[in-house]
Amino acid sequence: MPLFNFPSPNPNTFRKKPIPHICYGMYLRYYRHILAVYFAINEINENPNLLPNITLGYEIYDSCSYETKAVEGIFKLMSRKQDAIPSYQCSAKNVIAGVIGEFLSTSTYNMAQVTGIYRYPQISYGAQDPVLDDKSLFPSFFRMVPNDKTQYEAFVQLCLQFGWTWVGLVAVNDERSVQSCEEIKTELMKNGICVAYFEIISLTVLNGYQRAVDTIRQSTANVVIVYCSAVNFFSFIFTAQLSEISAKVFIIPTVLSAASDSISNSFFSVLNGSLLLSIHKGEIPGLKDFLYSVSPYTLPNDYFTAATWNSALRCLPVNATEFRKKFGPARNCTGKETLKIFDSSYDVNSFKITYAAYRAVYAFASALHDIFSSMQNKSVFMSYLKETFHPSMLNKYIRKVNFKTKSGEEFYFVNGSPAGQYDIMNWVIAPNQSIITTQVGSFLYTAPKGQQLFINKNKIMWNARFNQTPRSVCSESCPPGYWKATRKLEPICCYDCVSCSEGEISNSTDMEKCIMCAEDQWSNENRTMCISKTIDFLSYEDALGIALSVTAIFLSIVPLGLLGIFLKHSETAIVKANNRELSYILLLSLSLCSLCSLLFIGRPVALSCFFQQAAFGIIFAVAVSSILSKTITVVIAFSATKPGSRARKWVGSRVSTYLVSLGTFGEALICLIWFLCSPPFPDFDTSEKSEKMTLKCNEGSEFAFYCVMGYVGLLAALSFVVAFLARKLPDSFNEATYITFSMLVFFSVWISFIPAYLSTKGKYTVAVEIFAILASTAGLVSCIFAPKCYIIVIRPDLNTKEHLIGKKVNRYIVEPA
Numbered sequence: 116m117p118l119f120n121f122p123s124p125n126p127n128t129f130r131k132k133p134i135p136h137i138c139y140g141m142y143l144r145y146y147r148h149i150l151a152v153y154f155a156i157n158e159i160n161e162n163p164n165l166l167p168n169i170t171l172g173y174e175i176y177d178s179c180s181y182e183t184k185a186v187e188g189i190f191k192l193m194s195r196k197q198d199a200i201p202s203y204q205c206s207a208k209n210v211i212a213g214v215i216g217e218f219l220s221t222s223t224y225n226m227a228q229v230t231g232i233y234r235y236p237q238i239s240y241g242a243q244d245p246v247l248d249d250k251s252l253f254p255s256f257f258r259m260v261p262n263d264k265t266q267y268e269a270f271v272q273l274c275l276q277f278g279w280t281w282v283g284l285v286a287v288n289d290e291r292s293v294q295s296c297e298e299i300k301t302e303l304m305k306n307g308i309c310v311a312y313f314e315i316i317s318l319t320v321l322n323g324y325q326r327a328v329d330t331i332r333q334s335t336a337n338v339v340i341v342y343c344s345a346v347n348f349f350s351f352i353f354t355a356q357l358s359e360i361s362a363k364v365f366i367i368p369t370v371l372s373a374a375s376d377s378i379s380n381s382f383f384s385v386l387n388g389s390l391l392l393s394i395h396k397g398e399i400p401g402l403k404d405f406l407y408s409v410s411p412y413t414l415p416n417d418y419f420t421a422a423t424w425n426s427a428l429r430c431l432p433v434n435a436t437e438f439r440k441k442f443g444p445a446r447n448c449t450g451k452e453t454l455k456i457f458d459s460s461y462d463v464n465s466f467k468i469t470y471a472a473y474r475a476v477y478a479f480a481s482a483l484h485d486i487f488s489s490m491q492n493k494s495v496f497m498s499y500l501k502e503t504f505h506p507s508m509l510n511k512y513i514r515k516v517n518f519k520t521k522s523g524e525e526f527y528f529v530n531g532s533p534a535g536q537y538d539i540m541n542w543v544i545a546p547n548q549s550i551i552t553t554q555v556g557s558f559l560y561t562a563p564k565g566q567q568l569f570i571n572k573n574k575i576m577w578n579a580r581f582n583q584t585p586r587s588v589c590s591e592s593c594p595p596g597y598w599k600a601t602r603k604l605e606p607i608c609c610y611d612c613v614s615c616s617e618g619e620i621s622n623s624t625d626m627e628k629c630i631m632c633a634e635d636q637w638s639n640e641n642r643t644m645c646i647s648k649t650i651d652f653l654s655y656e657d658a659l660g661i662a663l664s665v666t667a668i669f670l671s672i673v674p675l676g677l678l679g680i681f682l683k684h685s686e687t688a689i690v691k692a693n694n695r696e697l698s699y700i701l702l703l704s705l706s707l708c709s710l711c712s713l714l715f716i717g718r719p720v721a722l723s724c725f726f727q728q729a730a731f732g733i734i735f736a737v738a739v740s741s742i743l744s745k746t747i748t749v750v751i752a753f754s755a756t757k758p759g760s761r762a763r764k765w766v767g768s769r770v771s772t773y774l775v776s777l778g779t780f781g782e783a784l785i786c787l788i789w790f791l792c793s794p795p796f797p798d799f800d801t802s803e804k805s806e807k808m809t810l811k812c813n814e815g816s817e818f819a820f821y822c823v824m825g826y827v828g829l830l831a832a833l834s835f836v837v838a839f840l841a842r843k844l845p846d847s848f849n850e851a852t853y854i855t856f857s858m859l860v861f862f863s864v865w866i867s868f869i870p871a872y873l874s875t876k877g878k879y880t881v882a883v884e885i886f887a888i889l890a891s892t893a894g895l896v897s898c899i900f901a902p903k904c905y906i907i908v909i910r911p912d913l914n915t916k917e918h919l920i921g922k923k924v925n926r927y928i929v930e931p932a
Contacts, residue, residue: 189229220242279308284342719811860895
């Protein structure tokens with residue numbers, strides 16, 4: 116175990132035996148680790164329930180925080196001789212059970228290579244290097260502190276807890292620091308945390324620290340994770356203090372747990388408000404009193420105590436002649452000098468590394484007790500222990516060790532290491548410039564996800580330059596209603612906030628994409644929640660609905676008025692010449708055509724949906740069949756005037772009635788099949804991208820709907836063809852010219868209807884259909900009946916048989932010319 120920090124190598128000429136290195140730089144906290152081992156062994160030896168009839172002893176060598184001194188101590192322990200002889204044990208006085216140490220990973224690594232050869236169990240109380248977990252390299256190595264990798268998750272959880280997604284990494288260019296930072300970077304990026312920079316401090320460059328500090332100053336990241344040894348960390352912080360960088364939150368790994376209390380406030384202010392992951396603290400009941408009772412008088416033959424008093428208090432007992440020869444002249448101690456005078460320099464109520472050293476002794480004792488308990492004959496075991504015991508036998512018992520300390524904490528190994536448990540400390544400089552280290556949380560690696568980290572945010576005191584919890588993001592959070600659009604060629608944490616499109620929402624901050632609202636819902640104005648769409652339909656209250664209703668009623672009255680005129684003048688030549696019955700049917704059906712458009716206005720219900728398409732199809736079928744019958748009647752009447760024509764027998768027959776009935780029956784049959792198989796029904800049209808959804812009639816079967824429309828179109832096409840062919844028949848019997856023109860108007864309206872219908876949305880599709888019905892109805896009325904009404908009402912002098920016949924004769928007289 117180290118007591119001093121630095122060895123002073125002596126020159127070696129290789130002509131004589133080298134002089135041992137001289138250690139200097141005594142560290143008071145290291146002495147406390149040694150006293151914790153003394154205290155634990157005394158407790159165990161006084162405990163009748165733990166290792167009864169067995170006394171534990173110890174040999175401690177100062178490693179001087181130096182690898183060669185640590186290995187030298189291992190060989191001395193194994194050979195039991197001050198001049199170490201590898202592979203030989205030169206004393207059988209006591210039995211070695213195992214090795215405790217070292218504190219530093221570098222020294223521990225070299226020690227474990229030696230102990231692993233002989234399978235001596237070794238328990239380190241401070242080494243954290245992950246490579247020591249490799250059981251193929253270090254089969255008998257254990258440790259009382261978790262390895263470094265378990266704290267990587269703590270870094271991630273801390274950043275996530277405070278919303279820090281833009282952090283910097285700083286490492287020294289040694290293999291372990293760089294590799295650890297690479298692994299930390301990977302873990303951060305896995306959890307959506309971006310690394311603003313990864314600065315590696317080159318120790319071979321004069322201004323290596325300054326370059327890293329300049330990078331930190333220029334970066335917008337307010338959080339910096341520093342991973343390096345304690346010596347390099349102090350040099351880095353000293354440079355940062357001299358450069359007076361703005362406030363940053365430094366997250367510092369457990370490698371500084373033992374050194375954190377020695378930081379001077381003269382260059383600590385740059386760390387004000389930072390966070391440290393510390394080795395878990397524990398209580399050791401009675402150790403505080405033991406520490407205060409220790410002195411060179413209570414431990415007169417202890418080298419470490421004498422060295423501590425000589426270095427820290429500059430005194431030695433009067434009778435400590437051997438120590439005086441070794442350390443040189445020193446004043447006489449009064450016996451009142453105790454460690455109590457150093458209370459202000461370190462906490463003696465809870466312990467970190469000291470607690471680990473204390474538990475290391477108990478781990479060995481518990482394993483030895485398990486071996487002892489497994490033997491039924493204890494006397495046989497005692498002789499067995501002295502003659503055939505080898506430390507390697509203890510390994511399997513150490514792996515299974517499980518005990519509780521006096522403070523009640525349970526301990527056990529997982530693959531040679533304890534559960535990853537850390538205390539999160541907040542470093543603060545008080546107004547009187549004293550340093551306050553406060554525990555503000557904890558981290559337990561083995562806890563379930565989401566329960567590993569505990570933070571009391573109210574206890575954290577950030578740097579005074581931060582008015583609130585520090586922010587460290589590349590881009591500010593996107594509020595609800597926006598989504599994160601990543602910038603090209605930049606980390607995912609750098610993004611622009613883009614508003615959600617219509618019909619989409621984001622109901623929390625920093626959403627990766629917007630959520631599409633359901634079909635019957637729409638986004639509110641702020642795009643933060645989906646609200647039910649308003650129901651829209653062509654109602655009688657709408658201005659458009661009123662206009663179409665008035666137009667439909669007017670256009671239904673016009674044919675009825677014309678019907679009245681025709682009935683009043685039913686015996687006139689022009690009415691009789693054009694099949695009065697068909698004209699009456701046509702006028703009545705055209706009036707109904709206009710009225711059927713009213714079924715399309717108002718809130719659609721099952722009954723209105725059921726009848727609107729049927730009424731439209733059947734009534735139009737009647738109208739167009741009447742026109743077709745009128746045209747065919749004209750053709751029959753003209754053909755009957757020719758000598759020897761067989762058409763005479765059809766004149767005066769019920770052919771027109773049959774044609775109208777047949778045309779109407781076909782449409783009615785299609786509608787009947789449609790309604791039986793897949794009738795129309797009220798439905799919401801949610802395809803329109805707006806805050807409204809249209810309530811309209813769903814045709815049920817689109818094929819049946821097109822059949823109805825197609826059948827009317829077929830009748831209209833036949834009417835057009837027949838009328839076109841009969842357009843040059845004598846005028847006295849012929850209205851084919853007007854029918855031809857009316858069919859052209861009819862086709863123009865309905866052909867224009869198709870693109871207009873497909874291009875409109877919502878209730879306007881219904882309005883387009885109504886307009887087509889009214890326009891085609893108006894076209895038929897005006898084209899077929901307007902000329903006749905003109906003669907009947909305005910020019911009754913032309914409404915005579917003689918005039919019609921004269922007109923005919925004149926036409927035949929003029930034509931040959």
